[in-house]
Amino acid sequence: MATGLFCCHAVYDGAVTDVTSTGAATAPAKRGRGEKSSATIYDIAKLAGVNPSTVSRALSKPGRVSAKTQKIIEDAAAELNYQVNPFARALPTGRTQTIGLIVADITNPTFFDIIRGAETTGSARDYTLVLAESAESPETEVTAARRLLSTVDGLILASPRMDDDHIRALSADKPVVVINRQIDGVPCVVPDVNKGISEAVRSLAANGHTNLAYVAGPAQSWMTGRRWEGVKAACEWSKLGAVRLESSKPTVDGGRQVARDVLESGATAVITYNDLLAIGLMQELQAGGMRVPDQISIVGFDDIFGADFTTPALTTVRSPLGECGTRAVTILLDVLQGHDAPDEAVSVETELVVRGSSGRLLA
Template sequence: MDIAAATRGAFAVKRSTPLAAIAASLGLSTSTVSRALRRPELVKPETRTAIMIAAKKAGYSVDLERQPPKARIGSIGLVVPDIENPFFSVLLKSVLHELRRHGVSLVLADTNEEPLGESEIISTMLPRVDGLILASSRLDEAEIVELVRNKPLVLVNREVEGIPSVVIDPSSGTRQAVEHLAALGHKRIVYVEGPVASLSNRQRRDSFREAMQALGLDAAGIGPYAPRFEGGVQAADIAVARGCTAIIAYNDLMAFGIMSRLASRGVKVPDDMSVIGFDDVPAASIWSPPLTSVTGSTTETGKMATQSLIRLIGGKAREPHVSRRVLSQLVVRASTGACPLG
């Protein structure tokens, strides 16, 4: 008998307890048991552990501490609603930086804020990647859950039960924004809404309402508008007509559009109207005037999402809390000032 051949792999053959008996005791196929012992990386961790323990008890020479080789990751996919939005550009750069450290390539897709196209884009991408980061998805929950059955998935700024996600929590930053404006004497503050299907929009709107109510102020809102410069241009005229003295926009791009339209109408920022955005994109600090904005580290968000996905693809267990939150805060610049009404 060739002893070397008999002991090759993760176990030594013991004829008195064949693999079929171990398989029957666990309710598994013989091929699954054999695969777990010879190629453990091909078997689910919980199944592999049960087989290893049963084989050890049956007298097979099994190393229970042995870990399967790490799964090789060739590429991951990143799907964003609009790559022209600086928030997603910063997120992209963060994901790329983290992937470079692991020698993994990236496949990028831009859905152009179109929910119907998003599903088709993801379907085309899935066969080409080992996992997926889905940022600010407009898909419904059932569609997202279906994706998980095909490939490991991590969500950014979207929460679906049981799926790992990284979410920027706007509550603290929004409260700071409202308190900042109230301290400047503003009482007529309006929130300009972004996309209806956006989780970020709902969270920012709700946080705005809570902060306003806490101060005894009416929480007025207008919109929704496209989350772009043009959307802000449209919103500016409505805000002026409402007689408000301060605006909190869904994102910085809309805030830029608002400020541009106000300037064309001769409404000075911040002398006549204060403006606050969200995301604190790079252009916020160099806009004229520099934009006060609520920030939640986009770079850290991209890093956390990428690390979570790499762990998932590698077969490591999910963290106890699959939804991880990044806190927000207000960055005060020159686009906010004292209320002109005194």
């Protein structure tokens, strides 16, 4: 007799009287187990003696109903322990109260703080964060982005690997904010590397270094170019020699592999594209008998988790990654509320964190 999918609202309130004879035949339980599958605005309407649409207005359009009915409805909602069904809401409105975040690699600690910053800020404003990973592949990234885009209100791309045009295309569909890369016409949050870098170079120069090497990151990374520009400029200013070395991959292993090139370059100070490279490089150099920082100074980038586990602890240019996540979410939610996006890239400050891996050169 029952035709299938109905919620069972028979047992609200402790009054479990005679369920079998009255309601059971017409109300099979719905979502799996548990008979409590939540109340709807129709239940509230019945209890409050008003129309469902009035309930809807009372609950989502402040001021549209009189204070009196508002109260009645809110009480009824509370009594029934009502929770909106996000899907039912999303269907007609398109609003999902959800934002997507795509990172290149979930296990890359660079992203941890971004994720946390975004999650915290989103939660605070009642948005849910959906996380996806591109496994460093531009294609996967585009796929993931497309898939996410249909279920979220907006998207945050952290250090995206896909090209600018793809990002603009996404951005034409729904609001998109980019972290760690600058793209015309798309709101961006980008750490301003120059402050941190010039602090680092100045400090190295002051410690007697005259030749510096920059170990670059992956070619698709927009940031690696920026950082090299910054290093080059700062070195010119401080009259240091600067060479750029390429790494095979931006990991501890990549750092180990580039150690030989570093030695051959004759540089006594190294700035690397990221902390992982710095750590690998330091391990390999120490294993070969070099003393850090007496013979060579090493400066990383990002101040990732674990940068202070090493001996000596790593000197590094800190990017405020948590803040990047927070800012990106804030911009996104502002845009969603109809505000304009900032027309220039939002820049956040970097700073040098001096630890043990950099210092005076002992000739």
